[in-house]
Amino acid sequence: MQAQFCAVIAATAVMLGTATITAHHAWNTVFSEDKPLVLKGTVAKVELVNPHGWIWIDVKNPDGTVTKWGIEGGPPNGLIRNGITKDSLKIGEELTVRGYGSRDGSNLVAGVQYERADGKAFFLANEGAEATAKARGNLK
Amino acid sequence: MRQTTVAALAGAVLVVVLLPAAGEGQGAGQGYTAPRTKSGQPDLNGFWQALNTAHWDLEAHDAAAGPILQLGAAYAVPPGLGVVIGGPIPYKPDALAMKKKYAANALKEDGEIKCYLPGVPRVMYMPYPLQIVQSTEFILMMSEFATAQRTINMMTNDRPPADTWMGWSNGRWEGETLVIDSRGFLGSTIGALDPEGAINVRFLDRAGNYHTDGLHVVERIRRTGPDHLSYEATIEDPNVYTRPWTISMPLYRRVEPNMQLGEFKCEEFVSDLVYGKYQKGTGQ
Amino acid sequence: MRHRLVLGAACLVLSALAAGAQTYRAPRTPDGVPDLQGFWTNLTYTPFERPRELAAKPFYTEQEAIDFFNRSIAGAQDQIVHYVNGDFGATPVQTGARPNRRTSLVMDPADGRIPPLTPEAQKRQQVLIAADKARGPLARTWRDDRGTVWCVFHDRAVPSVVAPYGSNYHIVQSKDWIVMTYEWNTERRVIALDGRPHAPASVRSYAGDSRGRWEGDTLVVETTNFTPKRTFLGQPGTPPAVDASPALTLVERFTRTADDTLVHTYTVTDAATWTRPWTVELPMHRIKGPMLEYACNENNQDGFAALKNARLEEAGKLAPLEPMRRGDAKAAITQHEESGAAKVIGADDEKK
Numbered sequence: 001m002q003a004q005f006c007a008v009i010a011a012t013a014v015m016l017g018t019a020t021i022t023a024h025h026a027w028n029t030v031f032s033e034d035k036p037l038v039l040k041g042t043v044a045k046v047e048l049v050n051p052h053g054w055i056w057i058d059v060k061n062p063d064g065t066v067t068k069w070g071i072e073g074g075p076p077n078g079l080i081r082n083g084i085t086k087d088s089l090k091i092g093e094e095l096t097v098r099g100y101g102s103r104d105g106s107n108l109v110a111g112v113q114y115e116r117a118d119g120k121a122f123f124l125a126n127e128g129a130e131a132t133a134k135a136r137g138n139l140k
Numbered sequence: 141m142r143q144t145t146v147a148a149l150a151g152a153v154l155v156v157v158l159l160p161a162a163g164e165g166q167g168a169g170q171g172y173t174a175p176r177t178k179s180g181q182p183d184l185n186g187f188w189q190a191l192n193t194a195h196w197d198l199e200a201h202d203a204a205a206g207p208i209l210q211l212g213a214a215y216a217v218p219p220g221l222g223v224v225i226g227g228p229i230p231y232k233p234d235a236l237a238m239k240k241k242y243a244a245n246a247l248k249e250d251g252e253i254k255c256y257l258p259g260v261p262r263v264m265y266m267p268y269p270l271q272i273v274q275s276t277e278f279i280l281m282m283s284e285f286a287t288a289q290r291t292i293n294m295m296t297n298d299r300p301p302a303d304t305w306m307g308w309s310n311g312r313w314e315g316e317t318l319v320i321d322s323r324g325f326l327g328s329t330i331g332a333l334d335p336e337g338a339i340n341v342r343f344l345d346r347a348g349n350y351h352t353d354g355l356h357v358v359e360r361i362r363r364t365g366p367d368h369l370s371y372e373a374t375i376e377d378p379n380v381y382t383r384p385w386t387i388s389m390p391l392y393r394r395v396e397p398n399m400q401l402g403e404f405k406c407e408e409f410v411s412d413l414v415y416g417k418y419q420k421g422t423g424q
Numbered sequence: 425m426r427h428r429l430v431l432g433a434a435c436l437v438l439s440a441l442a443a444g445a446q447t448y449r450a451p452r453t454p455d456g457v458p459d460l461q462g463f464w465t466n467l468t469y470t471p472f473e474r475p476r477e478l479a480a481k482p483f484y485t486e487q488e489a490i491d492f493f494n495r496s497i498a499g500a501q502d503q504i505v506h507y508v509n510g511d512f513g514a515t516p517v518q519t520g521a522r523p524n525r526r527t528s529l530v531m532d533p534a535d536g537r538i539p540p541l542t543p544e545a546q547k548r549q550q551v552l553i554a555a556d557k558a559r560g561p562l563a564r565t566w567r568d569d570r571g572t573v574w575c576v577f578h579d580r581a582v583p584s585v586v587a588p589y590g591s592n593y594h595i596v597q598s599k600d601w602i603v604m605t606y607e608w609n610t611e612r613r614v615i616a617l618d619g620r621p622h623a624p625a626s627v628r629s630y631a632g633d634s635r636g637r638w639e640g641d642t643l644v645v646e647t648t649n650f651t652p653k654r655t656f657l658g659q660p661g662t663p664p665a666v667d668a669s670p671a672l673t674l675v676e677r678f679t680r681t682a683d684d685t686l687v688h689t690y691t692v693t694d695a696a697t698w699t700r701p702w703t704v705e706l707p708m709h710r711i712k713g714p715m716l717e718y719a720c721n722e723n724n725q726d727g728f729a730a731l732k733n734a735r736l737e738e739a740g741k742l743a744p745l746e747p748m749r750r751g752d753a754k755a756a757i758t759q760h761e762e763s764g765a766a767k768v769i770g771a772d773d774e775k776k
Contacts, residue, residue: 027506028748030729036760040770047330048302050607050718051571052726054330059770069769070330072725075590076302077607078513081712085301098757098766100505103733103742110505112757123511178454178599185598256722271614273598275461276454280596280603282612289610289717291594304717330723398620403629407721408576411566414721418731423565 030072031110035101039069039109043093048076048086055111057095071097071111079123093117169364174316179276182316182362186272187394187401188369190265193220197347198387199228207247217346223265223387229349235380242341243348250343254414255286255406256329257305259342260322260357261373261387263288269394271401279311279318284401292320300324303353317362327353344375354379367393450641450680455599458641460678463715464686464708465592467516469496472586472662472704474528474536482536483525493523502753514589520711529586531689532703538663545697549666552655561745562734572727574609575720577630579654581611582647583674583690584706586661593708594715602636602643610718615645622648625670630654632674643678656692669696684710 041057055071094117099109114122174182200222206215242249268284279292292311300308308324329338341350356376364370369391376384412422450458528536566572592607602615615636623633628651636645658665672694686708693701736742760766
């Protein structure tokens, strides 16, 4: 099983041989595609740590109790180089997270999309591969 | 007349040179002017190491048995005169109670055992050499322990963008002294998937003296002679202490020729301990 | 929040021997040597080994290089169950990768591919591959979980190979030392410049023992004393891992060819492992700092999960692992929500 850890594979790059000798851990060992979630809560804690940043949100249950959910994200260095800090998300602000739940049923989510109260996406909006390519590739 | 003056001056110089370097940072080497780097800063480059029992217990302490009987005298607690200036660490009463709990549970609570990054100031007095590599823009302080590394920002004074185990350090020169202001320390592990393995606070030594993510450290480091540094750290954490408090100690140059840091990647030696209960067999 | 690309002059990278490079004189450090300091990325879309159909074509034209670069960005696909790399500014183009005229990072042998292993090295590699197969997909110990092994030593730090993100270095120079800190696992390479000999042969390490000297404006670093505990290559996009002999020697050359370009070329020699030496060229491009610490061991939740879930799966308490699927992660999650498959937690009943 060729599980890749956080791999971004260029479509034109040829896959060269069996790349590994040990089993990777991939996110699908922790999270399951069969458990898509939409989680709405308020930000409780932001930990921008390597290798994976974590955002903790307080989620109100139907019975009025509150459960803390952990959203696992990506590495923070790219965010920080683009001006995002641990204070960019305010404690207590509303956040909606779309992602996948954990295989073992714990309150953890692989975060795919993050949406703030004003409907805007958080983190760096991906401006689109084409725009990026044109900007990057045509400059000498 | 001139001869007498010269003799008197020579005598005065001789006296200064022969003064022993005292343990406190205050008096020792006060008059020493360090050689400069090419960019004009006092030269702190080299290998330095503390030679005391601060890593066992920052406060004055008697010898005591260690936590593991089979390690006998090799891991018993040696006595120490302490490195805290002016008496015991000023804990808030409830924090002192927590310290005693953490101390009693040190095998589980002390990050050193799991090869976690030791943080500041602990990395400065752990019993491992520390290499300082100094440029104009950054000063790196690299410990042999767990390849721990501090990056001191010398030309900016930004707030920490995120919290880390080794903190975010901004440095500046005040004459001969390097003053480093550090914040942005993580206070615990994330523990999302292994609550039992989590650590809840950061130990400053093996005795359970601790800090939280409220830590703020100001250090003062200067050369006091060819082979000595004076090291002081003022520690502040409103979650734990009633006021800031200061530790002070010399750091000694490792003078053996061709000195270099060894590679001590202790993560490898503790992984079976850390992951043991989820493993089939050991990884060795 | 928009990300800001570093839209500096994205010069195409030619080898350090190109005429353009020879006219550039790097600024000096206060100690009077070329200043290589700063934050640098060697992220690239150029494959490590050359595709066989390009064996006789070591260089693209400039336009071909740009087209390849653009296709690579467009073709990068996220895994479905994964954060979106582009949201974190972590993709090579967002970090600072640039078009490269080379068709592979391996530049010698002439076909751009790692030379064959010696017969004894092939045998050693077969032992590794067989052990891997025998383990099966479920991690038994931390050594079966690559992410956790990387918490000990992240071998992409030295010698440098391709990576999907985070392949960045911070270089700091003093009079007698150069330190290159690698972003993954905060690995560090500490290079002595004072002419001292290598450490004794019995002192081995994952990162090896590095000695540097200046040849004109080029920093030449020789690294030996690698520990037998580590392997070489074996990354996604490189040949399978192999363990080397104690004699493996890495010689690297670093030359600054522009304000924002550092050309890094290295040769690996180990006659007991490869039938001949091989040489790689990885251009490095300047990026902004900072480079935050990578505390892997302290934050390895995925390592715990891999082991814990493997035990649960063995006990029949967890459904077996599904193969990971690739695709547009955002489109997939949107579809799950629109189709009603996604469980909504924590919302009141009102929809936007």
